[in-house]
Amino acid sequence: MNKIKNNIFYDPILKIVIVILIIMLFIGTPRMNDINFTTIISLFTMMMLVSIIKSLNILKFFSDYIINISHSTRQIVSLMTIFSFLGSMLVTNDIAIITLVPLYIEIAYTQKLSIPYPVTLITIAANLGSSVTPFGNPQNVFLLSYYHLSINQFFNPAFIILLLGMFILGCLVLFVKNKKINANDLSKINLDYKKCLPVIILIIFIFLGIFEVINLLIPFAITLIYGTYINRSTITDVDYSLLLSFVGFFLIVGILSRNQLVISGLNHLLNTSHQVFFSGALISQIISNVPGAVLIAKFTNDFYPLYLGVNIGGLGSLVASLANLLAFKQVQKYADKSSWPFLKIFTLTNIVLLILSIILISFII
Template identity: 50%
Template sequence: MITTLFKNIVKDNVVKIVLTIFIVLLFFRQPNLRDIDVNTILILFNLMLIIEIVKETNILNYFSALIINHVSNSRQITAWLVLLSFVGSMIVTNDVAIITLVPLYILIAKQYQLKIAYPVSLITIAANLGSAVTPIGNPQNVFLVEYYRIGFIQFISQSVQLLLIGIVIMMILVILNPKKSIISESIEPINIKRRDVIWVSGLFILVLLSQFKVISILVPLILVIWKSAKVNVQMIKKIDYSLLVTFVFFFLIVGMIGRMPIVSEAIYHLIKTPQSTFLTSIGISQIISNVPCAVLIAKFYSHFSAIYWGVSIGGLGTLVASLANLLAFKQVSIYAKDEKSSFIKIFTGLNIVLLIFLIIIKIILI
């Protein structure tokens, strides 16, 4: 098992890239293990294992089937899947929402000859915006809440504004999706156990409580491992350990870069005010993605709100602005190869427009 996991980690392209960067930086700076935020890694591990439990117990499939059985046109399909992506990403993270819903939509789209690029773009945008609303919706939120010791009320006071804006944006984008009548074939109902739903809900709550230091991280860690072993012990090896390894290297790399005088001076120059920090976070996210950007900027600035808004909005824009964007493109490449070019054009165009719009909204109105 360990050998297989090691091989999977080594094969991961992102791990190869960060490992290469890490090795190059060794010639300039020594790594410091204290740069690794262990609590963030453990919280991510808990969430990933809970997500495996969710998939194993058919909870997401249950809701997906429920939606498909209650639609009559393409716009309704898009609307429901966008809604599920927006709300689901708040709980099971944007990555899981995309991995689950994009292939599902493509399967339906092929069955009824529906457009793929635009709806998949909406599902991805919904996942990015929705995940920004909760402290466990995406890795950067997990890190920022842990790093700045943000309280739940303080976090929600920021995210609720993005929630309202996100709802309006997604409603408009869904309405712009062409409507095509379909005659859907009823999907056989999927059975789920009430106790599984209760268990999963309870585990999410415990992880949330541990994130805000109400309880020790060891409490959900022990219970999550125990529950996953009870449901299916094979789930433990299904976790994307390459993502956890990537985060370990992110922390080390950012720490090493941050201690380089030329980098420190440049960043300090760029983040003198909340507004400049906000814009800098967006800009850096477009190049290295919003997760490592959050880790990097947080080392130099104490204003949570500016960085939170910057990396949340910064997930829009380029394909690399968010790891979730790359995951969506990967799903399209696998399940609808002929749509790759169209997806890149439509996705990038939509994201750039939304990015500019949200920057203006944030600077002028919020």
């Protein structure tokens, strides 16, 4: 309990969210339905899953495998970036971050690698890769259903993000130091396959729950029970301050979305395709791209620039995408000494990419 209490009371991001929420109370009243409980339950379940994977040495097993097939630091980072880019297309950017960032940090400690810049690349790759598919991130799922789009209508603008993402990541990887690695000192990791086999079934259930094939409470309950059976510390390893930060964030966005000044301002800002694009990218920097997409969609029928705006808007600030916040929290949890350097490198890299992407795409729209 002390570990959970310390996690909640000493988290700086949660303190900032609480202060902003208190200020928002002077503007409007939060509502319980502002909270996306599906997201909260999904995050808890995924964090429990990662904790189980870590406790069974599965994370260490795969980190050693990646080291063994790589010959240099750049090759390791390139593989992790590719896994993040492609994986986020299939399993969402949040899942890619929650699984790959701890995996990379495990590798980094083994091989004495840098953490801030490679984790920045993994996060950027997750944001860009998830933008290419309808189910890669929540804003795409919302936009697809809200505008009743066909697959072709969606993938036309998605192709732009795909090409842009490949170009950006190809350039960024070149800045990774290219040193030879030594895999000779790795100790062999023996897995308890009887305990690992249920994890595969667990992952399948979680994916089915996230994609609403089954009720999400089913994988939530199974994960909670199995995690407690494997190791009781899997419950205390969950980042409860992050979950509370998300709750506060949803409440803040809910208050803003009902404010008449915000509504009036958006009505004047969304008259052209370029205005929709710029608004999507810039509003995402303040309230994140998922609520940004939900908010702006109410005022425009122009899907194409809105899609590009909110997906490119995942670059930039720490709150521009929930995946960004997840990445920072993973660094805080598994490599706290690297959290401040990560924040500086992440912010600088993302702001530069955001500006360049906005300029480039503004000529296409």
